[in-house]
Amino acid sequence: VLIKMSFYSVPKEAIVSAAAVGAVFAVGLYIGKHASSPFSGTDIFKSHVGAKNNPLMKYVLDHSMREHPALKKLRLKTLEDRLNFIMVACEESQLIANLTRLIQAKKAIEIGVYTGYNALNFALALPEDGRVVACDICEDYANIGRPFWKEAGVEHKIDLRIQPALRTLDELLAAGEAESYDIAFIDADKKNYDEYYEKCLLLIRKGGIIAIDNVLWSGKVVNPAEGDVDTLCIDRLNKKIHKDVRVNVSMLTVGDGLTLAFKL
DSSP states (O other): OOOOGGGGGOHHHHHHHHHHHHHHHHHHHHHHHHOSSTTSSSSTBOTTTTTTTOHHHHHHHHHHOOOOHHHHHHHHHHTTSTTGGGSOOHHHHHHHHHHHHHTTOOEEEEEOOTTSHHHHHHHHHSOTTOEEEEEESOHHHHHHHHHHHHHTTOGGGEEEEESOHHHHHHHHHHTTOTTOEEEEEEOSOGGGHHHHHHHHHHHEEEEEEEEEEOSSGGGGGGSOOTTOHHHHHHHHHHHHHHHOTTEEEEEEOSBTOEEEEEEO
8 A cells, every 4th residue: 555655644553554454464364265165154354244253353353453432332232233244344444443543534424324333433533623424324223323422422523414425425525625535434335336436536635545345245246246236336346446547555355345545
């Protein structure tokens, strides 16, 4: 990953972030070599789903996770929900939070909130005057996270927008906020991933980061089935970003696959 030299003004966070990347790569390598079928099940690298009982993943979590008490409570609360597999992996969310600190971000965008675990992590990583625009279409799930946002004392930093994310992104652009955001996290409907990426490129400043979740999609991107719209959309975007001269890119085997695109 190529990051401008100015980013290294926060050496402590840089070390933490680099260590997190190395740890999640090791977990991905272990699972790939030892699983009987590397593409069996869902979210094969997520600590709370496919890698739940993996001893190396447990070691990584035991020796790297630093969850705020409110974050941990929200994660455990979310695990009670039948759709908990869509929650961002805690180790992935911590990496994104560390990157947020590393680049001294003040403005963030989140596309896909669910119960608000990553939104809370964003808010904790942002300065007191920072904010994260959190986009979702289901307020019921986001309301699960609200008490924990409040408990952590960062509810005021989370600007929840309940409407289609594309509309929110267009509103931000229309308000003259192009190139004013530092980091974005895309984790919503896959058919719109390409549009989310393009609009985030307009909203993110040079040197900013676009993080894209589910880029491995339980391994289905290796051989997309005809008619599998979600997988095909992810695969197309992966190939597009690989060749995109507007960004530097790293794809990591953390969670269900995470792409980090650094805007040039």
